[in-house]
Amino acid sequence: MTQKAAIIGGGVIGGGWAARFLLNGWDVAVFDPDPEAPRKVDEVLANARAALPALSDGPMPPEGRLSFAETLTEAVEGADYIQESVSERLDLKHRVFAQIQQVSPDAPIGSSTSGFKPSELQEGAANPATIFVAHPFNPVYLLPLAEIVPSAVSDPALIERAKEILRELGMFPLHVRKEIDAHIADRFLEAVWREALWLVKDGVATTEEIDEAIRMGFGLRWGQMGLFETYRVAGGEAGMKHFMAQFGPCLSWPWTKLMDVPEFNDELVDLIAGQSDAQSGHHTIRELERIRDQNLIGFLRVLKDRDWGAGKVLLDHDARRRAAMPDPSPDHAAPMEMARMTVLPGWIDYNGHMTESRYLFAASETCDAFLRHIGADIAYVGTGFSYYTAETHILHLGEAKLGDALTGTVQVLHVDEKRLHIFIRILKEGAPVATLEQMLLHVDMKAGRAAPAPQAIQDRLRPIAAAHAALPRPEGAGRHVGQRRA
Incomplete structure (x- = not known):
């Protein structure tokens, strides 16, 4: 509902x-x-x-x-x-x-x-x-x-x-367990904002120079470690106690003006606004929003790959969705939609098109999502078993460009105790821009050889394979390199 x-x-x-x-x-x-x-x-x-x-x-x-x-x-x-x-x-x-x-x-x-x-x-x-x-x-x-x-x-x-x-x-x-004016994050931001206003008003730095100090330095650390964890690392092997002992006396030095507020008047407004216009006025607000969003996507994807910080939230959200995803039934068999992606700036080659390695990446994301769906996730790999890709055949059918939304689907062609044969489609607006046929082997990593998948994973795989058996065999399945299209 x-x-x-x-x-x-x-x-x-x-x-x-x-x-x-x-x-x-x-x-x-x-x-x-x-x-x-x-x-x-x-x-x-x-x-x-x-x-x-x-x-x-x-x-x-x-x-x-x-x-x-x-x-x-x-x-x-x-x-x-x-x-x-x-x-x-x-x-x-x-x-x-x-x-x-x-x-x-x-x-x-x-x-x-x-x-x-x-x-x-x-x-x-x-x-x-x-x-x-x-x-x-x-x-x-x-x-x-x-x-x-x-x-x-x-x-x-x-x-x-x-x-x-x-x-x-x-x-x-x-x-937030205790009521407080401006809550937690904005209390912190307000302190930084006040000090930044003083630096501009006193002619120490421009708005652009302050922003460069943040985004070229500590801002990059804060995005993945925050304040206290960053300073813990700064304390070296002795940790936070050493950091506090070393820098604690600075708290009594006149480094900041946090207890003072610059007078809010037209002169201050014009000064800040004028510098800000010179810094970013060549972009519209909508352009700045899109630049910001693409940068945030890149940062968050990196954190997600490492299961760290905000990336943990994204992984948890994916897991919630997978848990609610039903397996296909024989009456409603269809390739399973497993991944959605947007073509990012780093995915583009000198021709302005999505580069070949990113088609493989898109297929890997799709395959990984399917493996997580059947229970072969990172926790399962920790038990010493995993699916390894043994063969991949890619067929390029179209072009993807910056900003295109892509969908990855999986069709199971065959399953046995040790092998998983799948067909991946990378779709743009419902039409394939690439297909990839893959053979995966279930491997005992310690022994270094193929081994039967446990019954729990086979129980997830076989109903999907049975439902997909009713689907037409994909046109690209079984092709070899150089084979002419019909």
Whole structure:
């Protein structure tokens, strides 16, 4: 049964929430009185469609249905989850919550607020127990973090249900155990932001120089280790205690102006804005968003390959989807969709087309997803057994270019105790751009030779093979190099 999310506020953050829910199969109703809201949300959704599937190594669910409600009441009726993303005005949020709870008094209501505490949001509410902070980070459809902040009157069961909903969307709900202004992440960012403003105001650095200091140095470390783990490594073999002993005295030195705030006036605004325009004004905002998204995809894919940091969240999300993926039945036999990918800049050769090695990579991602589906995953490899590819034949049928969405499917041609014979199709818009026929052997890695697969894996494989036996044999199966096409 399709679930419904109501998004109140269709700006950058609200549009990101809408995209996150939609692309994970939820129906979404958006309410925003701004007549430009549909255009803004559609533009965010277009970016999300080009980005989020590239993080998944399995099929995305069918996209949900998007609607723009004429009234707030229409948006929240029947909603399983409600996300408020209106302007940061407490009186406005209170009015919104009051209207929502006239229609849906028991539905979970997450607020995207970056500054207000949940107890402030709950003031005067008909049912304060359902209102909590669910603070995301832009772009919401790519970054997994959502700070979940309840208050003392929040319903613990509802909070746990909300966290599980976010996990099902591929997000990482960070449960903030104590109410605090600006929560956790923005408290930290505010400190960095204040110091950056002083550096620009005092003429020490430009906006571009500060950004270069971040992205060329510690920003790269933070993306995969954070702050404390980075400093633990900096302490060497003696660890964090040594780091603290070495750099602790610096805390009393006048290195920063964190207790002071530069005067917020037109002069400061013009200074920052002028430098920012000189730094990035040659790109439109939409171009910057697309550049940001492609870079984030690359970072996140690397973390996913290493099962580290945010990559763990992506792997968990894939595992949830695989667990829900049914095996084909003889009555509904079809090649199994196992992977979705987007052609990234690093996949392109000097001709502007996807390079040959990336077709093999796409097939490997598809095959690996199928192996995980039958139980031959990384944990299984840890027991000393695995499937090894013995032969591959690739046939190039079309071209893929930057940004193209690709789908990988698997058809099982034959299975026995030791062998797995599969046919992989790499599809673009439903048509194959390449096919790969593979023979895999089940191997006892310690003995260094083929061995029968365990009964549990055979029990997953044989029904799939039986269902696929009813399919026509692929035209490219059994071809040899140089064979003429019929």
